[in-house]
Amino acid sequence: MRARLRAGDPEAFRQLYQDLGQAIYAHAYRATGDWSAAEDAVSLTFLEVWRLRERLQAGDESVRPWVYAIATDVLRNRGRAARRHHQTLARFGAHQFIYVKSKVGFTHQIKQRTIGGPAELDAVHQREVWLAADPSRNGLIREGGQNITIHNSGTGVVDPDAAPQSARPGTVPQIASLSTDPDTLLKQIYTATRGLSPGKNAAAFNWIGETVSESIVPEDVASAIWRAAAKIPGVVLVKDATDAAGRHGEAIAHVSDGERTEYIFDRNTHLFLGERSYLIKDTPEGKAGMLTGTSAVLSRAVVDTMGDLPTGTRT
The missing domain is CATH 1.10.1740.10 (RNA polymerase sigma factor, region 2, helix turn helix motif)
Structure with missing residues (x-):
């Protein structure tokens, strides 16, 4: 043997x-x-x-x-x-902010004021985000030397009776309250993304990326999200994928509009590491094989004030 x-x-x-x-x-x-x-x-x-x-x-x-x-x-x-x-989670109060530091690089249009034309990948750079625990408060993105306000940064609730809404799932308590049963969770995801582009399964897959990338997700919920994602038609498992920091993990992948997106997770914990996306066919944006996005979450923390850095963090 x-x-x-x-x-x-x-x-x-x-x-x-x-x-x-x-x-x-x-x-x-x-x-x-x-x-x-x-x-x-x-x-x-x-x-x-x-x-x-x-x-x-x-x-x-x-x-x-x-x-x-x-x-x-x-x-x-x-x-x-x-x-x-x-x-x-135990330390997270309604007045506080989720802080997420990442390395990211995504495509932008080569010609300004055009949609769907040739694009090129940005150099990988640092991105910092502060998302409010209180859904009525603003958040902040600090990226490329600019400060960008996120209005009502915590809004969006997985509610079966709610109307279609943004894919962002909401506050840490709301995420923590998601079902840990994969079948039930998938129903919640489909409800939250009902009517959103680019279609039922692609919207559900995008919701997963929105949920895990810039929030704090409890381990049992993260595991359920992984298992629910595997039930989305068209999603495949990638046994080895690499994020923008060079870390290896497993990924779930889905193709939409000629682009394949991979959400990369730690093999043992199912905690999100980063993402990678690329074209699988020639499009107006570029040739098949062109990298369209890469990221890596470097740290997550809770801070008291928007713009504050966790103790010991370097910019």
Whole structure:
């Protein structure tokens, strides 16, 4: 078995999953007490088993201890992420702001005052955002040497009875209150994006990017978002993708209007790392393969005043 796994034999991997899948699920459920988190841990464990297969030492011994060790690492990493996010949420007050620092680069039209013409990618640069906890207050974007006011920066609620609205999901408490059941969450997403361009599934996928990119998302909700995204028709899993900071993770990808967008997540925690988008066919904007966007979230924090930086942050 070890030799076959090291060689990348798919049949050996399927057999390993059949032999140990339920045992790893039971191990994860005992650790988390949550069936959804346990299922996530199983998926992540076997993804890691496949990724690390060449490190498996040769021999005749059972691979069971090695797989259990990987599962334990996955659970430990998820637990650390959950504690960090719960601590952040516990300190978040209605008067405060979410601070997000990123590296970004997106396309702009080469000729000003044109729509749909040739475009080029901006140099990757720093972007800082302050989003208000109170939905009635303004926020701020600091990018490219400019300060841009975000009016009513926290608005937008996932409400089944609400009319179509902006894709931005709203405040941290609203995001934290989203369902952690993927099927229920997907229904909430479709409700929140009803009637929005460029279509039902593309709008739902865009909502996910809006939600995870510049907010603080609890670990259990982030995991549910990942699982809900996989249920959107046309969404595919990318096993290795790279953000603007050079970090590797898994991505969910969707194609709309000739452009493929990948939202990149940490393999273990499903926390958002960044995004990458590119053209898959020739368009008025550019040739197939042209990079149209790249980003990486570098830090998230809670601050008391719009424009404040977290302690120890450098601009």
